[in-house]
Amino acid sequence: MMGTLIQDIRFGIRMLAKRPAFTAIVVLVLAVGIGANSALFSVFKTVVLSPLPFPQPKQLMFVNSTIEIPLMDGRPFTEHDDGSGEPVLVVNQAFCRQFFPQENPIGQQVRVFFCGPAFRRIVGVVGNVRARNIDLNQVEYSPMMYEPIDQTCQHSLTTMVRTHGDPTSLTHALQQAVWTLDRDLPISQIQTLTRTLNNTMAIPRFCMILLFLVAVVALGLAMMGLYGVIAYAMGERMHEIGIRMVFGAQANDILRLTLQRAFVLITVGVFTGLVIALALGRVVQDLLYQTKQADPLVFSMGVLFLVGAGLLACYIPARRAARIDPMEALRYE
Amino acid sequence: MNDTNNTLIHVQDLQKVFVTEEVETHALSGVHLDIKKGEYIAIAGPSGCGKSTLLSILGLLDSPTDGTYVLNGTHAAELSASQRARIRNREVGFVFQSFNLIGDLTVYENVELPLTYQKMPKAQRKERAHAALEKVSMAHRMKHYPAQLSGGQQQRVAVARAIVTDPSILLADEPTGNLDSANGDIVMEMLHDLHKAGATICMVTHDPRYANHAQRTVHLFDGRIIDEKEAGDTL
Numbered sequence: 242m243m244g245t246l247i248q249d250i251r252f253g254i255r256m257l258a259k260r261p262a263f264t265a266i267v268v269l270v271l272a273v274g275i276g277a278n279s280a281l282f283s284v285f286k287t288v289v290l291s292p293l294p295f296p297q298p299k300q301l302m303f304v305n306s307t308i309e310i311p312l313m314d315g316r317p318f319t320e321h322d323d324g325s326g327e328p329v330l331v332v333n334q335a336f337c338r339q340f341f342p343q344e345n346p347i348g349q350q351v352r353v354f355f356c357g358p359a360f361r362r363i364v365g366v367v368g369n370v371r372a373r374n375i376d377l378n379q380v381e382y383s384p385m386m387y388e389p390i391d392q393t394c395q396h397s398l399t400t401m402v403r404t405h406g407d408p409t410s411l412t413h414a415l416q417q418a419v420w421t422l423d424r425d426l427p428i429s430q431i432q433t434l435t436r437t438l439n440n441t442m443a444i445p446r447f448c449m450i451l452l453f454l455v456a457v458v459a460l461g462l463a464m465m466g467l468y469g470v471i472a473y474a475m476g477e478r479m480h481e482i483g484i485r486m487v488f489g490a491q492a493n494d495i496l497r498l499t500l501q502r503a504f505v506l507i508t509v510g511v512f513t514g515l516v517i518a519l520a521l522g523r524v525v526q527d528l529l530y531q532t533k534q535a536d537p538l539v540f541s542m543g544v545l546f547l548v549g550a551g552l553l554a555c556y557i558p559a560r561r562a563a564r565i566d567p568m569e570a571l572r573y574e
Numbered sequence: 575m576n577d578t579n580n581t582l583i584h585v586q587d588l589q590k591v592f593v594t595e596e597v598e599t600h601a602l603s604g605v606h607l608d609i610k611k612g613e614y615i616a617i618a619g620p621s622g623c624g625k626s627t628l629l630s631i632l633g634l635l636d637s638p639t640d641g642t643y644v645l646n647g648t649h650a651a652e653l654s655a656s657q658r659a660r661i662r663n664r665e666v667g668f669v670f671q672s673f674n675l676i677g678d679l680t681v682y683e684n685v686e687l688p689l690t691y692q693k694m695p696k697a698q699r700k701e702r703a704h705a706a707l708e709k710v711s712m713a714h715r716m717k718h719y720p721a722q723l724s725g726g727q728q729q730r731v732a733v734a735r736a737i738v739t740d741p742s743i744l745l746a747d748e749p750t751g752n753l754d755s756a757n758g759d760i761v762m763e764m765l766h767d768l769h770k771a772g773a774t775i776c777m778v779t780h781d782p783r784y785a786n787h788a789q790r791t792v793h794l795f796d797g798r799i800i801d802e803k804e805a806g807d808t809l
Contacts, residue, residue: 488662488663488687489663489688489691491656492656494691567635568630
């Protein structure tokens, strides 16, 4: 059995080597298919398996007691950090890593330019967050400084509110709460965190959808192409199948032989396709947040899917060939 | 044929009708034929008389529309497709006019092919294939591909492939049809030697010169046997 298998595989390789144009077409089709498939599964994994492209969306905004940025060292702001108190700052870990790599940042004074040059004392260190937007290509966190609301000279302020129910139902109540403090305060927009996130992700998401559609089309073409070339190859080998049947090959023998040859072809195509998929993976990596260039899960899904699809594409013409009348097969030239 | 124990092939009232969209063609009409073990028989006749159709049925490659065909005691009508394939593999050797060698296999692999379908161990396959190639004097070309051989050599390889399983009967369909006279004679000589060694041979030919090599010649015309003669008889 093993000897026959090896002989069939050797024969398959020899057959492919003798028909370089055919082999090249199949390998190319498979390569495009694997590449497209990997891209497709990258998108699938990101969009479906990880619905939000950020693992901890709670960390997107900063309001100390609301969003729960962890305090790593020192203290948070208190009611004493008002306009009459000492100007203070809370910084994040990235800030400490960049400016105080060897020192304890707590108690250090830094010169800032929020409202003109002034010194402020660092009183606390908090964890890193992505506060303004999701920079898809950003690997490192940016250094951040936070100032107490009563010590800021900013002309605009974003306020975060944690709700227990549907946040949109509180829009009116929030407006009233703000205007209770100052009737003349303009409110530019009130929107949910999800909406903010969606706005940030709109362009990358559009690219993802485009990529997904292109990948689906490429995969469909690869499948059709694979089926076409295998069916063509089967037609070309029909005479040989007839000879084998004359000399005792049964339907199962023909089916096995055909699938083994296809497997050799698909294996060659898959290896070539993986190289292309790696190259495509770099493109996907740039488009999708937290997507690795060579994600084993994505590659496994892509390869398994296409190998399965390829074998299925071979199985249909192989099954038809296995059932052909030997005399009819012999007449093929 | 009265000696039923010695009968390898028994054909009675064999009919074969090909039906196309509008036309019914009677390829064989009421053919009766018995072939004894060890016999060398030629089926002769003009093109389109049904010779090859008869040979296909005898080789279990085709089925009759009606009639009885018994091969070595087995009724062909009762066989499934896989049983027919198994019997073809073990009981029948084929030699075709166009050689029908597989171009992607070497000479050795072509000859070995029928044995692989018997699940025979590799060592035994090798021994049998070598012996068959020795018989047709082609052992020295066993690593060559068919395209590297002359027509005569290819037909000798085809004969080796046909006899490698030691079949009960060798069916040869115009084995000299694609060969020049010198190579044709060599192949005929080879069949003659095989027969002398005990092989049963049924050969289709339209060439009376080659038909005379057989012990008995059956003449077909329009799907019917119109004449039978033993070697040495005159028409």
